[in-house]
Amino acid sequence: MNAHNLQLHQETILIIGIGNIFRGDDGAGLAAARLIRELQLPGVAVLELDGDPSTLLDRWQGAQRVVVIDAVASQSSPGRIFRFAAQAAPLPRRLFACCSCHSFGLAEQIEIARSLQQLPPSLTVYGIEGKDFRLGSGLSPEVQQALPRLVEQIREDLGIC
Amino acid sequence: MSTRTIKVDYLARVEGEGALHIKINDGRVAGVQLQIWEPPRFFEAFLRGRHFTEAPDITARICGICPVAYQMSSVHAMEEALKVKVEGPLRSLRRLLYCGEWIESHALHLFMLHAPDFLGYEDSLQMARDHPDMVKLGLQLKKVGNELVALLGGREIHPINVRVGGFYKVPAKEELAPLAERLKWARDAASQTVAWVGGLPFPEYEADYEFVALRHPEEYPLNEGRLVSRRGLDIPVKDYEKYFQEEHVPHSHALHSTLKSRDQGRGPYLVGPLARYNLNFDRLSPLAQEAARQAGLGPECRNPFQSIVVRAVEMLHAVAEALGLIAAYEMPDAPAVPVAPRAGVGCACTEAPRGILYHRYRLDEAGLIQEAKIVPPTSQNQKSMEGDLAQFVAGHLDLSQDKLTWQCEQMIRNYDPCISCATHFLNLRIERA
Numbered sequence: 001m002n003a004h005n006l007q008l009h010q011e012t013i014l015i016i017g018i019g020n021i022f023r024g025d026d027g028a029g030l031a032a033a034r035l036i037r038e039l040q041l042p043g044v045a046v047l048e049l050d051g052d053p054s055t056l057l058d059r060w061q062g063a064q065r066v067v068v069i070d071a072v073a074s075q076s077s078p079g080r081i082f083r084f085a086a087q088a089a090p091l092p093r094r095l096f097a098c099c100s101c102h103s104f105g106l107a108e109q110i111e112i113a114r115s116l117q118q119l120p121p122s123l124t125v126y127g128i129e130g131k132d133f134r135l136g137s138g139l140s141p142e143v144q145q146a147l148p149r150l151v152e153q154i155r156e157d158l159g160i161c
Numbered sequence: 162m163s164t165r166t167i168k169v170d171y172l173a174r175v176e177g178e179g180a181l182h183i184k185i186n187d188g189r190v191a192g193v194q195l196q197i198w199e200p201p202r203f204f205e206a207f208l209r210g211r212h213f214t215e216a217p218d219i220t221a222r223i224c225g226i227c228p229v230a231y232q233m234s235s236v237h238a239m240e241e242a243l244k245v246k247v248e249g250p251l252r253s254l255r256r257l258l259y260c261g262e263w264i265e266s267h268a269l270h271l272f273m274l275h276a277p278d279f280l281g282y283e284d285s286l287q288m289a290r291d292h293p294d295m296v297k298l299g300l301q302l303k304k305v306g307n308e309l310v311a312l313l314g315g316r317e318i319h320p321i322n323v324r325v326g327g328f329y330k331v332p333a334k335e336e337l338a339p340l341a342e343r344l345k346w347a348r349d350a351a352s353q354t355v356a357w358v359g360g361l362p363f364p365e366y367e368a369d370y371e372f373v374a375l376r377h378p379e380e381y382p383l384n385e386g387r388l389v390s391r392r393g394l395d396i397p398v399k400d401y402e403k404y405f406q407e408e409h410v411p412h413s414h415a416l417h418s419t420l421k422s423r424d425q426g427r428g429p430y431l432v433g434p435l436a437r438y439n440l441n442f443d444r445l446s447p448l449a450q451e452a453a454r455q456a457g458l459g460p461e462c463r464n465p466f467q468s469i470v471v472r473a474v475e476m477l478h479a480v481a482e483a484l485g486l487i488a489a490y491e492m493p494d495a496p497a498v499p500v501a502p503r504a505g506v507g508c509a510c511t512e513a514p515r516g517i518l519y520h521r522y523r524l525d526e527a528g529l530i531q532e533a534k535i536v537p538p539t540s541q542n543q544k545s546m547e548g549d550l551a552q553f554v555a556g557h558l559d560l561s562q563d564k565l566t567w568q569c570e571q572m573i574r575n576y577d578p579c580i581s582c583a584t585h586f587l588n589l590r591i592e593r594a
Contacts, residue, residue: 050225055317058304108286115289116297 013158014063014120016047016056018070018106025078025130025143029069032128035151041160056109057118065122067154070106071130071143072096078131079146081153086110086123095127124157126150163187165562181569183554190555193547195573208533213239213502213524217323220520220535225319226269229262229310230513232323233384234520234535239325241399242507242524245500250493251327252384253486254313258323259383259511260483261309264347266514267434267476268306270577271358272299275469278571279361295357298350302476305347309340309483327497337487344484351477352452358473359456364568366553367463370545371420371428372436375512381444381478382437382512389440390420390430398510401519407536418541429544432516433576434471438462446485449478465549465575472577502528513538515577539578546576 017033020026030048037046047059060066072082072095084091091107106125113119128150131140139147165185180196204223208216216235221228233255240247247255272295273285282288289296307317312332314320322329373394375386388404389395396404406427407416420430442450442460453474462471508521516538523532553572557565 050319055304055307057300108284111286112289112296115286116293116300 012063013044013065013067013160014047014060015044015154016049016059016066016068018049018068020050021137022135024132024134024136025139026071026133027137028071028128028130028139028143028147031139031144032069032126032147032150032154035147036154039151041155044160056106057113057116060120060123061118063120065158066120067124067126067158068106069126069128069150069154070096071133072127073130073133074127076129078129078140078142080129081146081150082127082129083153083157084125084127086125087119087121090114091125096125126154164191181550181573183550183569185554185558188558190551193551193554195543195547195550205533205535208522208530211530213243213522213528213530214325216522216530216533217325218319218321221319221321221323223535223537226266227262227513227515227518228319229258229314229323230511230518231520231535232314232320233259233511234509234513234518235522236323236325237384237509237511238507238520238522239524240500240507241509242505242522243325243500243503243528244505245326245498247327247498250491251331251497253490254328254331255323256380256383257483257486257490258310258313258320260479260486261306261313263306263383263479263514264476264483265303265306265310266577267472267479268299268303270514270574271354271469271472271476272296272303275472275574275577276358276361278567278574279358279363279466279469298354302347302350302354305340305343305480308343312336312340324497326500327493327495329496331493331496333492334490337490341484341487344480344487347480348448348477348484351473351480352448355452355456355470355473355477358469359458361469363464363466364571365464366466366556368465368545368549368552370436370463371430372439373420373430373432373517373541374437374440375510375517376440377444379444381441381446381482384511385509388510388517391439394420398519399508401508401510401536402521402534405519405536405541407540416536416540417543418536419544429548430541431545432538432541433468434475434514434516435462435465435468436516437512438471438474445474446478446481448481449474452477465572468575468577502526515539516541539576542576542578546573546578549575 015033015036017029019029021030033046033048074095090111093107096105096107128143128146131142168182182194182196184192208219211219216239217232220231220235223231277285277288280288310320311317313322315322372391375382376389377386387395388398388401404421405418407418410417419427421427439461456470458470504524504526506523510517510519518538519536521534522530525531549572550569
């Protein structure tokens with residue numbers, strides 16, 4: 001869905017999945033966002049961003065609570081879930097600036113938004129460790145298996161069980 | 162013998178992955194290698210056997226920054242092969258869509274990737290802390306471009322509404338009205354941008370480039386024109402391969418292009434904003450010409466560091482052009498003209514934000530692609546980039562290693578290289594004792 005069509009109410013929780021489905025586990029954030037969309041949770045809007053995340057600032061304008069899900073490559077075990085309260089502190093760039101040829105990594109985008117005072121009041125970033133970021137579609141089994149757990153954690157976090 | 166090396170193992174603020182290695186022996190530049198290691202992507206091979214209607218959507222996937230350019234070159238090439246002419250409001254809508262991509266791409270490069278170089282910042286993040294208003298302005302300008310692409314292309318990245326013969330769906334005139342209001346704001350913002358970048362400090366450097374761009378009888382080039390150069394080339398696009406040649410070099414995954422000129426044999430050439438500007442200044446809108454003059458830029462500019470000013474001028478032109486196209490637009494009766502498969506060969510060049518993008522296709526009777534050739538702007542500029550670096554380093558050997566390395570990276574960003582497109586990219590090494 002195009003964000004321009006999204007009517008964000010103050011109460012809306014905005015979930016943003018980021019990734020590239022043609023780069024293996026880089027599509028994990030998108031896959032998680034799709035699972036959440038399928039749940040059709042009231043008060044929850046879901047966005048999928050493919051490639052260049054530099055429009056992030058626009059997309060979350062007006063939203064009070066934002067959750068971003070992206071794949072990470074930190075050399076830890078595939079499927080491991082990371083959680084960061086990004087409105088409080090910068091993301092570790094090591095995790096979010098590496099695994100694509102996007103012009104800007106997620107960490108930089110969030111810091112630019114912070115400098116421009118355009119961060120949402122609540123911004124949580126979930127990272128899911130990927131195994132294989134080579135060209136090709138489909139997630140590795142470890143990442144696929146971790147997705148329901150990730151979705152569950154996000155729901156608990158947001159109090160929307 | 163004393164040897165000095167300048168190396169950047171990973172070039173930042175360029176699209177894609179690559180490296181630069183410069184070797185200096187006894188105060189002379191002994192070698193410059195721009196190494197592109199973004200893997201080859203084999204798009205030309207994927208296209209073989211596919212139906213002609215699929216080419217715009219497949220080739221749009223080559224680049225997330227300039228998908229419209231790929232769509233435009235592919236549809237124009239197909240239409241030539243299939244003997245179809247797209248005119249009137251459909252042609253205008255294609256130009257309008259292309260203006261959106263120019264605004265989006267130039268704003269991103271100018272504000273977020275290139276400007277930090279001139280102001281002494283590591284990246285746009287540092288720049289955003291000290292110049293939040295300019296960064297906000299840049300992001301808003303980019304957004305206007307995105308909105309134009311989203312409206313006409315169906316979505317912002319990898320638009321899906323373009324087809325051979327026209328579009329799948331065209332907007333009613335009133336649907337364009339809100340965009341015209343946004344573009345009026347963008348016109349002022351782009352004028353302000355030209356004045357701002359005109360005042361930046363530019364390293365002293367000029368090169369004797371063989372500029373190559375399209376030239377159209379009336380328009381600043383976007384979708385069509387003859388291929389012209391500063392040294393007298395003036396050919397129809399169908400003769401492109403007679404004059405331009407691609408070759409493999411061992412240090413790069415991207416092919417290098419050279420131009421056969423009448424007097425000097427085969428040599429490097431330059432495509433992109435600087436080339437378009439020098440060859441088509443008289444075709445810029447009066448507003449863009451005036452802004453360029455106010456910013457201290459004459460009809461000729463051979464300092465590649467000033468390409469940031471040229472991009473701002475082109476962005477202003479694209480905004481003015483878009484406003485003109487919207488004002489004159491009348492919704493066509495059909496979103497596309499009919500296209501029937503037939504055997505044939507067609508080629509086209511359009512002006513992507515980074516320069517001419519050439520496509521050629523050979524089709525069989527059923528309209529299936531038998532052969533495809535795609536030459537993106539960045540691979541055409543590689544030889545000029547290496548030449549510029551060699552000449553620049555030779556003239557600035559007294560600079561400290563840090564400063565020289567910084568300015569070499571800046572030189573590369575002058576080109577706004579799109580490494581992902583060129584491979585079929587960057588780390589920087591300057592080696593000296």
